[in-house]
Amino acid sequence: MRTNGTKLEGVELRRIEMPLVFPFRTSFGTQTTKSALLLRVVTSEGEGWGECVSSAHPLYSSEYVDASADVLRRFFVPALAAGGDVRASAVATTLAPFHGHRMAKAALEMGVLDAELHARGVSLGDELGAVRERVACGVSVGIMDSIDVLIDQVEQYVAQGYVRIKLKIEPGWDVAPVRAVRERFGDDLLLQVDANAAYTLADARLLARLDDFDLLLLEQPLPEDDVLGHADLAKLVRTPICLDESIVSARAAADAIRLGACRIVNIKAGRVGGYLEARRIHDVCAAHGVPVWCGGMIETGLGRAANVALAGLPGFSLPGDTSGSDRFFATDITEPFVLDDGHLPVPTGPGLGVTPIADRLAEVTASTEWLAA
């Protein structure tokens, strides 16, 4: 029994920079370095780690690393400190008056949750309701300079055991690469595409040409706020539409499903304000019979551990973008996640089940800042 509750002592914000093993090109840009914000949340019960998935530039969404740091420093950490007893289940409510900045909110909630679960000796998977010991892994393959290079990359990932391939697409790089991969790897390969909002409804006939390739899904073809457009598009293409950027909350998921805008949902905790809201989206989708899968934001081992725990929930019936650490990094900041027969194990230790390796963390740290509560 807690009598005085848990006190927030402070949060260490740590900016890290990690080179990618290979440039990652999407319809909105090319990334060669992972810039991220890690949070070490210190409470009277212990400490926990959070990872903020905002990128250096506001291209995937409106959030970006410097803005996340600013809003945490100015508003979120002070609000949490002022709120008294710090509990993961109350972080979202405490921060609700502040609009947006879901990735920063998610990171703070993740850190508080990790600290709390460590104190209770419970793993994140158990806390969220994971029912699997290991999860099936897919890999997201960037836009390449040529079809030959693409085929080569996909070949390597298939050889590494990935059970599903996702191709990034954009106008000018869609039907041809999909056809080439389908022809080369055959009908049994689980294949899907992600447009990161690069098309408009006027492209419906072009997108319908993807119907020939038996794709698992077409992810976020239209802009984030064009939910009705996706509902219209769904009537013009046979490939199931999956939403990523548009689904910013459980309410948004319920709305999109009701409107017929998607048949599948990509769940990313950062995009929706935290792992607890991510679980609610899982529940909403399960109630509607809508399959979900776990998205990725090029996480370090910390966020990857949490994603794998989330992907252990029963409704995650499609392989996620939960690739091994070496998909992006030569060395991770935690013990690396290594694919075993196309799967990753759900961590069983308390909290995230992983912690940063001090030397590795020091090597990638660009700056740190202590925010006293």
Ligand code: SMG
């Ligand atoms: O972590 O494997 C990963 C990346 C998966 O393609 C991926 N993510 O829209 O789903 C998506 C993209 C966004 C990446 S922006 C950093």
Ligand code: MG
């Ligand atoms: Mg996506």
